[in-house]
Amino acid sequence: MPQERSTEFAHEFAFLAPLLPSTEQEMSTIAQRVCSPGKELLLICWHIIQAVLKALQQYFAAAIAIAAALACLGAVAFDKLRKSEENAIPANTSIGMTNHPTHVRQPESPRVLTGETNFAGKPVSVNCSTCHATTEPNLELRNAADLKEFHQGLHFNHGNLSCVSCHNPGNYDTLRLADGKQVEFANTMQLCSQCHGPQARDFRHGAHGGMTGHWDLTKGSRERNTCTDCHDPHSPAYPTVMPVFKPKDRNFHPPKAH
Numbered sequence: 288m289p290q291e292r293s294t295e296f297a298h299e300f301a302f303l304a305p306l307l308p309s310t311e312q313e314m315s316t317i318a319q320r321v322c323s324p325g326k327e328l329l330l331i332c333w334h335i336i337q338a339v340l341k342a343l344q345q346y347f348a349a350a351i352a353i354a355a356a357l358a359c360l361g362a363v364a365f366d367k368l369r370k371s372e373e374n375a376i377p378a379n380t381s382i383g384m385t386n387h388p389t390h391v392r393q394p395e396s397p398r399v400l401t402g403e404t405n406f407a408g409k410p411v412s413v414n415c416s417t418c419h420a421t422t423e424p425n426l427e428l429r430n431a432a433d434l435k436e437f438h439q440g441l442h443f444n445h446g447n448l449s450c451v452s453c454h455n456p457g458n459y460d461t462l463r464l465a466d467g468k469q470v471e472f473a474n475t476m477q478l479c480s481q482c483h484g485p486q487a488r489d490f491r492h493g494a495h496g497g498m499t500g501h502w503d504l505t506k507g508s509r510e511r512n513t514c515t516d517c518h519d520p521h522s523p524a525y526p527t528v529m530p531v532f533k534p535k536d537r538n539f540h541p542p543k544a545h
Contacts, residue, residue, distance in 0.1 A: 387508040393473040394515050419459035426451050444522040479514045
């Protein structure tokens with residue numbers, strides 16, 4: 288490639304060809320027509336011009352070779368940087384510093400109280416499937432008022448969803464996605480993100496959902512809430528509230544009117 292580019296630059300200087308003899312013999316023939324001092328000066332100038340043109344060709348060839356080498360090195364370095372960023376866990380911290388982990392809380396599988404106590408006097412609870420395994424699922428149930436045996440008093444207000452929109456009728460100890468795939472209760476956020484995309488996006492960027500710990504992960508770890516830490520999954524919308532009076536600051540003194 289450098290040789291090809293140097294040839295191109297040589298063609299760019301072709302405009303000088305009509306002004307200069309192509310060989311030293313032709314130059315000597317022209318020099319014979321002038322006086323002796325002028326002849327020597329003319330030959331010297333011709334050699335200088337030829338040397339300059341040759342140097343320019345070599346210079347451009349070297350410059351192009353260096354530029355090509357730098358481009359190759361830059362491409363290799365960029366590719367390594369891209370791969371390292373893809374494999375890295377995002378953390379708002381400086382390079383070279385130790386990052387503490389960010390832990391997202393995971394809900395446990397729900398259990399239902401039986402109203403009984405064990406030998407130690409502690410309440411006895413059972414898995415959802417304990418009862419649902421022997422009950423035919425109602426795929427059309429959308430109203431908590433229609434519940435006859437269990438979950439009386441459940442407040443349900445979640446769009447036009449039915450119970451089995453989220454609960455897995457084949458295994459009530461798990462949930463299911465919109466495509467029917469089973470998902471554990473620990474991965475509730477994956478289920479919620481199907482419909483609540485903007486909230487999931489804001490959560491990934493740290494703008495949605497509560498957290499405790501450190502903003503600066505070089506100083507300590509961070510724990511983030513999951514969806515059901517703040518939202519009731521059966522009625523996730525927050526109630527409308529009225530704003531309260533502004534907080535009082537005993538150290539604030541409004542400016543006096545003049």
